[in-house]
Amino acid sequence: MTAPATANAVEHVAAGEVLAFPAQEPARATRDSRPLRLITCGSVDDGKSTLIGRLLWDTKAVKEDQAATLQRDSKGKQNDLGLPDFALLLDGLQAEREQGITIDVAYRYFSTDKRSFIVADTPGHEQYTRNMATGASTADLAVLLVDARVGLLEQTRRHATIATLMGIKQFVLAVNKIDLTDYDRARFEQISHEFRELALSLGVRQVTAIPVSALKGENVVYDGRASMPWYDGPTLIEVLELATTRSAQTVGFRLPVQRVSRPGESFRGYQGTVAGGSVKPGDSVVILPSGMVANVTKIVTFDLVRNAAVAGDAITLVLDRQVDVSRGDMIVAIDSQPLTGLSFDAQLVALQAEGIQPGKRYWLKSGSRRQRVQVQPASQLDLQTGKWNHAEQLPMNAIGKVHLAFDEQAIFDSYEQNRTTGAFILIDPDTNNTVAGGMITAKRSALGGIHTEDARVILSLPADLADQLMATELFAGRREEAEVRRVSAGRAVEIIDDIDG
Amino acid sequence: MPHIHPETELHNPQSAKPPLDPHLKALENEAIHIFREVAAEFERPVMLYSIGKDSSVLLHLARKAFYPGRVPFPLLHVNTGWKFAEMIAFRNEIVERYDLDLIEHVNPRGAAENVTPFTHGSALYTDIMKTEALRQALDAGQFDAAFGGARRDEEASRAKERIYSFRTPDHRWDPRNQRPELWNVYNGMIRKGESVRAFPLSNWTEVDIWRYIQAEDIPIVPLYFAEKRPIVERDGMMILAEDPRLELLPGETKREEVIRFRTLGCFPLTGAIRSNATTLDDIISELETATVSERQGRAIDRDQSGSMEKKKREGYF
Ligand SMILES: Nc1nc2c(ncn2[C@@H]2O[C@H](COP(=O)(O)OP(=O)(O)O)[C@@H](O)[C@H]2O)c(=O)[nH]1
Ligand SMILES: [Mg+2]
Numbered sequence: 001m002t003a004p005a006t007a008n009a010v011e012h013v014a015a016g017e018v019l020a021f022p023a024q025e026p027a028r029a030t031r032d033s034r035p036l037r038l039i040t041c042g043s044v045d046d047g048k049s050t051l052i053g054r055l056l057w058d059t060k061a062v063k064e065d066q067a068a069t070l071q072r073d074s075k076g077k078q079n080d081l082g083l084p085d086f087a088l089l090l091d092g093l094q095a096e097r098e099q100g101i102t103i104d105v106a107y108r109y110f111s112t113d114k115r116s117f118i119v120a121d122t123p124g125h126e127q128y129t130r131n132m133a134t135g136a137s138t139a140d141l142a143v144l145l146v147d148a149r150v151g152l153l154e155q156t157r158r159h160a161t162i163a164t165l166m167g168i169k170q171f172v173l174a175v176n177k178i179d180l181t182d183y184d185r186a187r188f189e190q191i192s193h194e195f196r197e198l199a200l201s202l203g204v205r206q207v208t209a210i211p212v213s214a215l216k217g218e219n220v221v222y223d224g225r226a227s228m229p230w231y232d233g234p235t236l237i238e239v240l241e242l243a244t245t246r247s248a249q250t251v252g253f254r255l256p257v258q259r260v261s262r263p264g265e266s267f268r269g270y271q272g273t274v275a276g277g278s279v280k281p282g283d284s285v286v287i288l289p290s291g292m293v294a295n296v297t298k299i300v301t302f303d304l305v306r307n308a309a310v311a312g313d314a315i316t317l318v319l320d321r322q323v324d325v326s327r328g329d330m331i332v333a334i335d336s337q338p339l340t341g342l343s344f345d346a347q348l349v350a351l352q353a354e355g356i357q358p359g360k361r362y363w364l365k366s367g368s369r370r371q372r373v374q375v376q377p378a379s380q381l382d383l384q385t386g387k388w389n390h391a392e393q394l395p396m397n398a399i400g401k402v403h404l405a406f407d408e409q410a411i412f413d414s415y416e417q418n419r420t421t422g423a424f425i426l427i428d429p430d431t432n433n434t435v436a437g438g439m440i441t442a443k444r445s446a447l448g449g450i451h452t453e454d455a456r457v458i459l460s461l462p463a464d465l466a467d468q469l470m471a472t473e474l475f476a477g478r479r480e481e482a483e484v485r486r487v488s489a490g491r492a493v494e495i496i497d498d499i500d501g
Numbered sequence: 502m503p504h505i506h507p508e509t510e511l512h513n514p515q516s517a518k519p520p521l522d523p524h525l526k527a528l529e530n531e532a533i534h535i536f537r538e539v540a541a542e543f544e545r546p547v548m549l550y551s552i553g554k555d556s557s558v559l560l561h562l563a564r565k566a567f568y569p570g571r572v573p574f575p576l577l578h579v580n581t582g583w584k585f586a587e588m589i590a591f592r593n594e595i596v597e598r599y600d601l602d603l604i605e606h607v608n609p610r611g612a613a614e615n616v617t618p619f620t621h622g623s624a625l626y627t628d629i630m631k632t633e634a635l636r637q638a639l640d641a642g643q644f645d646a647a648f649g650g651a652r653r654d655e656e657a658s659r660a661k662e663r664i665y666s667f668r669t670p671d672h673r674w675d676p677r678n679q680r681p682e683l684w685n686v687y688n689g690m691i692r693k694g695e696s697v698r699a700f701p702l703s704n705w706t707e708v709d710i711w712r713y714i715q716a717e718d719i720p721i722v723p724l725y726f727a728e729k730r731p732i733v734e735r736d737g738m739m740i741l742a743e744d745p746r747l748e749l750l751p752g753e754t755k756r757e758e759v760i761r762f763r764t765l766g767c768f769p770l771t772g773a774i775r776s777n778a779t780t781l782d783d784i785i786s787e788l789e790t791a792t793v794s795e796r797q798g799r800a801i802d803r804d805q806s807g808s809m810e811k812k813k814r815e816g817y818f
Contacts (some may be wrong), residue, residue, distance in 0.1 A: 002753040014650060034523050034524060034527050035524060035527070104661045104677070105661065106653075106657075106660040106661050106675065107653045107703070107704065108653075108654070108658055108660060109653070109654045109704075109706045116524060130681045131681065132683055133681065133683065134681045134683055137683035137684045138683075138684060138685075156572075189594070258534070258537040258538055258541050259537050259540060259541040259568050261567070261569070263569055263570035263571065267569060269569075271537050271566075272537070273530060273534045273685075274534075289627060300568070300569065301564040301565070301568070302564065302568040303518075303565075312527065312530055314529075314530045314533035314534050314537070314566070316568070316569075316582060327541050351681050363690065365686050365687065365688065367686070368538065368541070419684070420684065420685070422681070423686060425681075425683055425684075425686045425688060425691055427688055432688070432690040432691060432692065433680055433688075434680045434681050434683075434688045436685075437681065446560065499607045
């Protein structure tokens with residue numbers, strides 16, 4: 001192991017001749033807001049890529065050489081208006097350009113004087129819904145496109161539902177290709193009305209509907225008054241500039257531990273990103289799942305020893321006593337603790353062709369914690385009716401409610417309370433692929449079925465034996481009758497000795 | 502073993518600088534989170550270090566992520582033998598100053614066959630000296646995760662790439678079958694021989710990089726700043742004419758111009774821009790009014806649209 005103080009000492013080394021050291025200059029005017037993350041969604045060909053291309057173009061995020069490539073690539077594909085195919089700015093993969101569709105989510109960056117934006121362009125095809133869910137998971141706002149000539153489609157409803165499920169609360173309905181309806185006001189109002197009803201049924205209150213021509217750039221960055229004198233609402237960019245980013249989580253302090261830093265004998269720190277609340281030296285905390293209590297002595301970062309850290313900060317926490325903390329544990333506020341237990345309810349989106357199989361054991365990863373879980377589908381959302389129907393398994397793209405059963409203590413908040421500690425992914429141990437994105441709704445207090453907690457047999461077995469037993473079909477069918485606890489071989493010997501002795 | 506005295510030594514002398522604005526702070530936090538996650542989940546991570554501005558930022562973030570510990574993985578520099586001399590001098594200085602482990606790799610086949618950008622053309626040269634060389638070095642080190650400084654705003658196919666970008670045992674990227682990546686929960690599960698490329702700077706733009714370099718006082722290669730330098734014009738690019746191996750072609754003349762570089766790579770393939778930007782402030786305001794993208798100066802990107810995706814599928818970084 002090397003000197004822990006290295007990082008300090010080297011700061012003092014004089015600049016070598018080949019190094020350019022920027023002189024200290026007065027700080028430039030700082031932006032006061034975080035970037036707004038948004039997604040565009042809607043059905044195929046509604047104009048999502050064109051809309052983002054237009055946003056980039058009109059905010060001058062497209063440079064001359066990229067524009068030249070665009071003009072060149074648009075040859076032969078130009079539309080009647082003689083404008084370049086803006087979608088080519090987004091659809092960067094060869095297969096996408098060949099097929100003229102968006103396959104994968106693309107992230108783009110642009111800014112105005114007021115704010116910077118990260119936009120995810122998501123695919124409309126149903127088979128790529130998983131990529132839409134990916135884009136939605138981090139977004140603050142969703143722009144839903146519909147073709148003014150077509151109106152709402154099942155896919156529009158699906159996207160609105162997924163976006164809501166993923167915690168997005170702000171929506172813009174862009175009624176696109178309004179130029180192709182002769183700027184038909186009645187049509188716009190009818191679609192807006194239909195969408196508001198859908199939104200209300202999903203519990204969404206913040207909807208702004210805008211008539212848009214992405215291609216001609218009307219009501220995107222520049223207003224479309226010349227063609228649509230009847231519309232006096234905001235342009236898309238005006239709505240985006242005023243939207244709110246996800247506010248700092250209000251629930252208690254949460255630090256999922258990513259790694260333990262032990263650069264020398266005298267230093268032990270717990271590194272991670274604050275996932276909720278705030279912390280300061282002197283605070284009492286609990287380490288989960290062990291339940292041990294300690295006090296915070298220091299918050300260490302490269303720049304300085306800080307007197308507080310808030311949600312989003314990547315920190316190193318030092319505690320006042322020797323406690324056993326490892327990766328995957330969570331350090332939390334003593335007076336506002338998350339839910340812990342072996343059984344939870346969740347909603348999830350199935351992302352792969354195999355769907356979600358009942359009784360199959362998956363890996364669940366949430367924050368830095370990865371553990372085995374058995375997933376029992378309970379119901380599936382019917383997007384036509386908005387009803388949850390009983391389901392035994394969930395096919396690809398399905399939105400379902402499931403029960404999660406863990407072998408070891410799991411630690412969550414509800415997704416409603418905390419978008420970080422309430423979120424998880426499922427990984428198929430056979431393919432290592434990410435097969436679902438899920439959100440915790442509640443802890444299950446009692447196990448279903450006729451067996452009460454008392455009736456369960458508790459088996460303490462060495463970890464390898466426990467794994468083997470739990471993998472058997474026989475056990476899978478009767479898992480509610482027994483609880484298997486993994487212990488080290490040494491501990492197992494102790495237990496047996498205790499019994500014998 | 503040296504000990505840290507609480508309170509005193511943990512105070513970093515840099516603490517005098519003003520706090521980062523929230524936009525850069527958010528980007529920094531995200532990058533540190535990715536660094537720690539990869540370091541914890543993978544057995545043999547490595548950081549690709551190309552000596553450019555993005556690498557400088559990446560290294561700075563790595564040092565922050567693991568402070569007060571040492572950067573817990575080596576840096577890998579794939580050298581082609583045709584880098585700017587100032588880049589190599591800078592690299593050596595940085596490695597010593599920050600107590601880093603550096604692995605330098607040159608493709609032995611390319612070196613033996615004397616593959617140069619002049620004799621083999623930029624495409625084949627890049628393929629052998631960069632793509633193939635990188636694969637060799639990653640295989641030799643049995644690295645299961647490699648950090649890179651790629652940004653999604655650089656190029657259309659990169660805009661689609663995940664933060665954990667999965668690679669097959671022969672280093673291929675399948676853009677059509679990328680794993681979904683939700684929230685900041687990264688799936689690091691791989692089989693033996695497979696690997697991921699991890700991109701902590703995915704969400705940074707070129708302007709973010711420069712504003713961060715300024716805010717954090719990060720050392721960079723002086724070639725980024727304008728100065729009077731010898732150049733020769735070739736294929737519409739201004740190439741630095743300093744290296745004795747650069748032979749002038751008929752009709753070419755050497756002359757001096759005030760220039761700087763927006764990206765740094767192999768000097769015969771990297772075009773300079775005319776610029777008077779001698780400070781970071783100058784560079785940032787030049788960028789904010791720039792009308793061309795940074796990749797414009799790179800010969801390897803200009804062959805055709807989609808050329809970067811093709812290279813990446815074959816294992817180019
Ligand atoms: N007339 C008209 N055409 C549009 C408009 N927006 C998009 N389009 C065209 O609709 C087609 C599909 O657009 P695209 O952006 O690829 O749709 P996506 O599948 O939702 O990404 C393209 O030919 C666009 O040029 C619009 O506002 N008006
Ligand atoms: Mg598209």
